[in-house]
Amino acid sequence: MERKKSFVNWDPVDGTVLANEQVIDGKGWRSGAPVERRELSQWFFKITDEAEDLLAALDDGRLDGWPDNVKLMQKNWIGKSKGLKMSFPLVGGDVHGYAAIDIFTTRPDTLFGASFIGLSPDHPLVKSFAASDPKLQKFIDECQKIGTSEEAIEKADKKGYRLPIEVTHPLIEGETLSVWVANFILIQYGTGAIFACPAHDQRDLDFARKYDLPVRPVVLPKGADPKTWDVDEEAFVGDGTLFNSKFLDGLSVDDALSKIIEYMESKGLGESTTTWRLRDWGISRQRYWGCPIPIIHCPKCDIVPVPTNDLPVKLPDEADFSKPGNPLDRHPTWKHVKCPKCGEDATRETDTFDTFVDSSWYFARFAAPSDQAPTNPEEANYWLPVDQYIGGIEHAILHLLYARYFTRMMKACGHVNIEEPFRNLFTQGMVTHATFKDTQGQWLFPEDVIAKDDGFVHAKTGEPVTVGPIEKMSKSKKNVVSPEMIADSYGADAARWFMLSDSPPERDVEWTDSGVEGAWRLINRVWDMIEPQAELLREKADTQTFADTDQDLRRATHSAIKGVSDDIAHFRFNKAIARLYEFIGFLRKSAALSGNTAPTQPALAEAFSALIRLIAPFTPHLAEESWAHLGGDGLVCNAPWPSYDEGLLATETIILPIQINGKKRAELHIAPDASKDMIEQQALSNEAVKRHIAGKTIAKLIIVPGRIVNIVL
RNA sequence: GCCCCUGUGGCGGAAUUGGUAGACGCGCUGGAUUCAAAAUCCAGUUCUUUCGGGAGUGUCCGUUCGAGUCGGACCAGGGGCACCA
Numbered sequence: 001m002e003r004k005k006s007f008v009n010w011d012p013v014d015g016t017v018l019a020n021e022q023v024i025d026g027k028g029w030r031s032g033a034p035v036e037r038r039e040l041s042q043w044f045f046k047i048t049d050e051a052e053d054l055l056a057a058l059d060d061g062r063l064d065g066w067p068d069n070v071k072l073m074q075k076n077w078i079g080k081s082k083g084l085k086m087s088f089p090l091v092g093g094d095v096h097g098y099a100a101i102d103i104f105t106t107r108p109d110t111l112f113g114a115s116f117i118g119l120s121p122d123h124p125l126v127k128s129f130a131a132s133d134p135k136l137q138k139f140i141d142e143c144q145k146i147g148t149s150e151e152a153i154e155k156a157d158k159k160g161y162r163l164p165i166e167v168t169h170p171l172i173e174g175e176t177l178s179v180w181v182a183n184f185i186l187i188q189y190g191t192g193a194i195f196a197c198p199a200h201d202q203r204d205l206d207f208a209r210k211y212d213l214p215v216r217p218v219v220l221p222k223g224a225d226p227k228t229w230d231v232d233e234e235a236f237v238g239d240g241t242l243f244n245s246k247f248l249d250g251l252s253v254d255d256a257l258s259k260i261i262e263y264m265e266s267k268g269l270g271e272s273t274t275t276w277r278l279r280d281w282g283i284s285r286q287r288y289w290g291c292p293i294p295i296i297h298c299p300k301c302d303i304v305p306v307p308t309n310d311l312p313v314k315l316p317d318e319a320d321f322s323k324p325g326n327p328l329d330r331h332p333t334w335k336h337v338k339c340p341k342c343g344e345d346a347t348r349e350t351d352t353f354d355t356f357v358d359s360s361w362y363f364a365r366f367a368a369p370s371d372q373a374p375t376n377p378e379e380a381n382y383w384l385p386v387d388q389y390i391g392g393i394e395h396a397i398l399h400l401l402y403a404r405y406f407t408r409m410m411k412a413c414g415h416v417n418i419e420e421p422f423r424n425l426f427t428q429g430m431v432t433h434a435t436f437k438d439t440q441g442q443w444l445f446p447e448d449v450i451a452k453d454d455g456f457v458h459a460k461t462g463e464p465v466t467v468g469p470i471e472k473m474s475k476s477k478k479n480v481v482s483p484e485m486i487a488d489s490y491g492a493d494a495a496r497w498f499m500l501s502d503s504p505p506e507r508d509v510e511w512t513d514s515g516v517e518g519a520w521r522l523i524n525r526v527w528d529m530i531e532p533q534a535e536l537l538r539e540k541a542d543t544q545t546f547a548d549t550d551q552d553l554r555r556a557t558h559s560a561i562k563g564v565s566d567d568i569a570h571f572r573f574n575k576a577i578a579r580l581y582e583f584i585g586f587l588r589k590s591a592a593l594s595g596n597t598a599p600t601q602p603a604l605a606e607a608f609s610a611l612i613r614l615i616a617p618f619t620p621h622l623a624e625e626s627w628a629h630l631g632g633d634g635l636v637c638n639a640p641w642p643s644y645d646e647g648l649l650a651t652e653t654i655i656l657p658i659q660i661n662g663k664k665r666a667e668l669h670i671a672p673d674a675s676k677d678m679i680e681q682q683a684l685s686n687e688a689v690k691r692h693i694a695g696k697t698i699a700k701l702i703i704v705p706g707r708i709v710n711i712v713l
Numbered sequence: 714g715c716c717c718c719u720g721u722g723g724c725g726g727a728a729u730u731g732g733u734a735g736a737c738g739c740g741c742u743g744g745a746u747u748c749a750a751a752a753u754c755c756a757g758u759u760c761u762u763u764c765g766g767g768a769g770u771g772u773c774c775g776u777u778c779g780a781g782u783c784g785g786a787c788c789a790g791g792g793g794c795a796c797c798a
């Protein structure tokens with residue numbers, strides 16, 4: 001943990017820190033005042049110290065049970081990049097104590113295309129200039145209105161302010177470059193300063209065009225003519241051949257990169273450096289709802305940790321929320337304590353922990369929920385890592401990366417002996433719903449909205465309602481449907497059946513009433529079918545003898561068991577349910593048969609017994625009720641999962657499609673093990689095939705047994 | 714703006730490794746039942762057609778005997794962008 005400065009969104013009217021979400025179009029959501037970027041001392045976890053291992057584990061097998069897209073997102077987020085740190089000397093010697101400007105670049109191969117130097121508005125040198133340049137200070141103030149999110153900074157119009165200095169190009173004799181303060185350069189990344197090569201970087205190009213700065217191409221796309229090729233409004237960022245670059249001419253981008261880095265290092269002009277996109281994890285929040293950061297600030301002893309015996313630091317029960325800002329900070333008594341070291345008057349840290357801290361280790365706590373200590377290593381080591389972790393894709397980066405980091409730290413402190421908290425990860429989709437707003441622009445709950453004519457109106461006031469996009473359900477946008485209401489109207493079984501049947505679990509589900517109604521119907525249909533079969537499972541036949549007429553039902557039963565089991569094992573719940581619909585339909589017809597085509601009691605008992613156990617994970621209430629009604633032993637949730645007999649699955653004939661020039665023209669009903677010769681013979685004697693190939697010669701005949709026949713004319 | 718993902722009938726979605734596009738459900742249409750309706754049951758349902766066929770998986774191009782599936786370019790929607798959690 002360490003304390004350092006970082007930027008926050010500051011609402012100057014409310015005098016409070018705002019979350020990025022609370023900044024709307026650059027203004028505070030409550031006050032409407034333009035938000036400023038302000039520097040604050042904050043607590044940080046040094047997650048960057050673990051960057052190398054957090055990255056390595058993504059590829060070395062430790063996270064084989066994670067989806068590739070999540071691993072790729074984390075890899076890009078950590079953002080390891082090799083580059084060059086180098087200096088551009090100032091023309092005319094020292095200015096404000098700087099002899100040169102240090103920059104970091106990942107594209108040193110484009111050094112000969114350098115056009116200007118760009119500095120972050122938060123760069124110390126810029127601040128020094130601003131002290132005596134009110135116009136520059138005004139420019140910096142403008143930049144600070146952008147907000148702190150990367151999105152806001154990247155999307156803002158490119159703006160610059162020219163500093164009254166120039167630098168020399170270390171590799172081009174007599175070449176000088178102008179120096180600009182540019183609003184798109186981040187102080188957190190690299191050195192907060194760049195050299196710009198507009199021909200091969202889009203942001204640099206946008207900036208150069210706006211301020212009429214030179215654009216010098218140095219990488220030639222494959223096949224382009226060096227005499228005529230030029231950059232217009234689109235930078236060329238692909239691979240190509242270096243030109244206009246002295247000793248790099250003719251090299252590929254990769255070769256030029258190694259050569260220039262080697263050259264700069266050998267001449268003492270630069271240094272090969274690895275930089276990370278990942279920043280340290282800022283955990284300070286100026287809010288009441290959170291765990292207090294257990295630190296005491298003493299005027300004499302400076303920063304003193306709260307002694308272990310006094311942990312945890314509890315929040316005061318009473319707090320004043322009538323004003324914006326942090327209630328802990330203005331609480332009359334809570335923060336005043338004696339320094340644990342010297343005993344003098346001191347104050348508590350009033351920042352609380354980011355709630356991501358809590359979600360980073362709860363799984364270790366779950367292993368021993370009643371323990372006095374935060375964790376019980378013996379229990380944690382027995383239960384962890386989590387075999388199967390399930391969460392929304394929105395957690396792909398922050399939560400999942402923080403938990404991975406925290407687990408490493410817990411290992412270092414002896415709480416657990418694992419690095420990776422989650423062996424298998426499944427990213428489920430979100431439940432989405434349309435959003436609604438009233439005439440004042442306030443969000444509305446779906447239950448307060450009714451359809452009228454072609455639009456929607458407020459259920460109580462009758463005022464028109466505007467329908468917004470379908471988005472993930474969230475409390476702030478009120479597009480939520482309460483589980484209680486669903487369970488009350490349709491029952492928990494129907495709600496669960498619908499949610500699982502609607503889409504694959506990794507995809508979003510849009511909540512619809514008609515969908516739940518369909519599930520409700522199915523449940524009734526199953527019960528109506530089971531009801532007349534009372535005590536069916538009680539009559540155990542002495543010998544399990546099946547009749548020939550049972551064949552089709554038994555095949556359906558056993559293939560349902562196989563299919564549903566396999567689908568559940570692979571999280572394909574929607575497909576499992578589709579199979580169950582098919583099986584239920586078939587069983588309904590079979591059970592209704594009478595006379596000598598009717599299935600025997602053992603075949604029916606086998607089918608119903610399997611069906612109830614297969615639906616039990618989806619509709620447990622219906623399953624238990626049905627199981628009891630049919631006289632099954634004990635509870636269905638304790639009954640063994642049904643097994644299937646592979647031998648009962650085979651069919652006598654399969655349907656083999658015949659294509660002519662890749663288009664389906666006929667079908668062949670044929671034994672599954674038919675030889676190629678037999679298939680060919682039957683295919684060519686098929687009437688539809690004969691019609692299509694009449695008068696033509698067959699150029700090629702492709703037969704994939706069990707799959708397809710393709711006749712190429 | 715950057716990173717990741719998705720795109721198939723009126724709708725949600727099926728389609729092991731490239732091999733019958735549209736399983737299953739919703740909706741809709743017709744029929745049965747009913748005095749009538751609801752519920753239920755049965756049948757049909759990608760579009761088009763001169764009934765031979767023809768077109769079709771966001772768009773365009775490519776690889777292949779064969780592409781929803783593989784490659785390239787683009788378009789649209791969603792998730793994330795470090796203080797929503």
